[in-house]
Amino acid sequence: MRVLVTGGAGYIGSNMVLGLLDRGDEPVVVDSLVTGYREAIPQGAPFYEGDIADEALIGKILHDEKIEAIVHFAAFIVVPESVADPLGYYLNNTVKTRALIAAAVKAGINKFVFSSTAAVYGTPETNPVNEQSPVHPESPYGTSKLMTELILRDVEVAHGMRHAILRYFNVAGADLQMRSGQRLEAATHLIKVASQAATGQRDGMSVYGTDFPTPDGTGVRDYIHISDLIGAHLVALDRLVEGADSFTANCGYGHGFSVLEVIDAVKRVSNSSFEVKMEERRLGDPAEIVADAALMRGFGWQPQHDDLETIVRSAIDWETNLKS
Numbered sequence: 001m002r003v004l005v006t007g008g009a010g011y012i013g014s015n016m017v018l019g020l021l022d023r024g025d026e027p028v029v030v031d032s033l034v035t036g037y038r039e040a041i042p043q044g045a046p047f048y049e050g051d052i053a054d055e056a057l058i059g060k061i062l063h064d065e066k067i068e069a070i071v072h073f074a075a076f077i078v079v080p081e082s083v084a085d086p087l088g089y090y091l092n093n094t095v096k097t098r099a100l101i102a103a104a105v106k107a108g109i110n111k112f113v114f115s116s117t118a119a120v121y122g123t124p125e126t127n128p129v130n131e132q133s134p135v136h137p138e139s140p141y142g143t144s145k146l147m148t149e150l151i152l153r154d155v156e157v158a159h160g161m162r163h164a165i166l167r168y169f170n171v172a173g174a175d176l177q178m179r180s181g182q183r184l185e186a187a188t189h190l191i192k193v194a195s196q197a198a199t200g201q202r203d204g205m206s207v208y209g210t211d212f213p214t215p216d217g218t219g220v221r222d223y224i225h226i227s228d229l230i231g232a233h234l235v236a237l238d239r240l241v242e243g244a245d246s247f248t249a250n251c252g253y254g255h256g257f258s259v260l261e262v263i264d265a266v267k268r269v270s271n272s273s274f275e276v277k278m279e280e281r282r283l284g285d286p287a288e289i290v291a292d293a294a295l296m297r298g299f300g301w302q303p304q305h306d307d308l309e310t311i312v313r314s315a316i317d318w319e320t321n322l323k324s
Contacts, residue, residue: 001241002026004067006052006100007074008045009036012115012171012226014180016071017045019230028065030058031074037183053096058103069111069237070104072097075145078188079119079284082141093144098151105159111240112152112163113233118222118250118289120146120167127256128222128292131167131248139284149248162246164236169222169252169291171229173311174318181226181318190259191223194266195315197274199323204275207259212287218259220288222252225305225314235301249299252291253306262308269312 003020007013008029013036020027021044029041030048041047046065050057052074061067075093076082082089104112119142120135137143152163172191174181182192185201196202210217232251239247257265267273293301305311 001068002028002066003237004028004030004061004065004070006030006070006072007036008047009033009038009040010073011180011182011184012229013073014040014042015175015226015230016073016233017042018175018179019234021045023234028061028067030061035076035184040180040183042179051096052100055099055103058100059107062103062107062109067107067109069113069240070100070109071113071233071237072100073115075115077141079139079141080188080282082139082144083283086140089140089144090147093141094147097148101151101155101161105155105161110161111237112161113236113240114148114152114163114165116145116149116165116167117142118167118169118252118291120149121289123286124289127288127290128254129250129289130292131250131295138286141284153246156246162240164240164246165248166232166236167248167250168229169224169250169289171226172223173225173227173305173314175227176314178318178321181315183322190221190262191266191312191315194263195270195312195319198266198270198272198316199319201319201323202274204277206277206279207263208279209281209285210278211281214258214288216258216260219285220256220258220290222254222256222290223262223308223311224252224303225311228303228305231303232296232301235296235299239299247295249296250291250293251296252293253303254291254293256288256290257308262312265308265312266316269309270316
């Protein structure tokens with residue numbers, strides 16, 4: 001199957017390209033390279049440098065490459081940054097995605113997998129969170145993703161384009177063959193930052209918020225290995241190919257770790273020590289959020305790397321490779 005992967009030069013997108021290639025599909029990548037890396041795109045995948053808002057370009061790619069489905073990752077993803085720059089996030093994540101969807105509708109695409117986020121839930125009333133839990137995002141990032149979810153639902157009613165909306169929890173780690181991982185030096189993801197500190201690329205790191213209503217006062221998150229997340233995308237794509245109705249599904253393991261627990265795991269696995277500063281909470285960060293992913297598992301998704309040390313080890317190995 002020929003699949004357009006938007007944001008395919010980024011962390012998750014490049015891993016998706018690998019997952020498609022590994023099973024014999026034919027991914028095609030479009031990426032603006034604003035936050036992506038040309039070298040992250042696996043060999044064997046045609047690449048177009050451009051913006052998803054360029055409907056003429058997207059339409060040409062869909063036609064010329066005979067695209068059958070779209071998996072959409074291209075987005076800005078930093079919660080505090082979205083609070084500081086809401087207009088930039090609504091433009092990049094919602095307005096531009098609207099243009100991508102318009103091009104897809106015009107081309108007759110009827111299978112669309114969307115990279116959404118657990119941030120649409122905000123601070124949940126109970127944990128684990130299932131797909132029927134109330135959505136009340138607390139950051140422009142979360143809202144920008146929720147707005148796209150609503151667009152997709154309306155577009156299906158009007159044009160019949162079926163979709164899979166995958167709400168990620170905290171994605172971490174690297175491809176176990178070290179073919180792709182998180183390259184962004186200024187990344188804000190906890191395991192990436194801690195791994196950089198453990199491998200000497202940072203002097204230390206900060207913990208934002210130590211007074212949350214959690215066992216140790218730091219935020220609790222559900223961390224999912226990148227390869228398991230890609231497995232969920234492949235299952236979702238296959239369901240659409242088989243003619244399944246549109247669906248929304250959480251992608252997580254169903255249990256969480258606190259910030260301090262993750263930092264301890266990084267220090268233990270790397271046999272290192274680094275400075276950890278305690279800072280004030282950041283706007284838009286809930287105290288705890290953990291996935292109820294029973295729906296995704298019911299579709300046949302079987303995680304293979306549900307182990308914090310495995311996730312951390314792959315992240316540290318990736319950072320070590322980047323240094324060499």
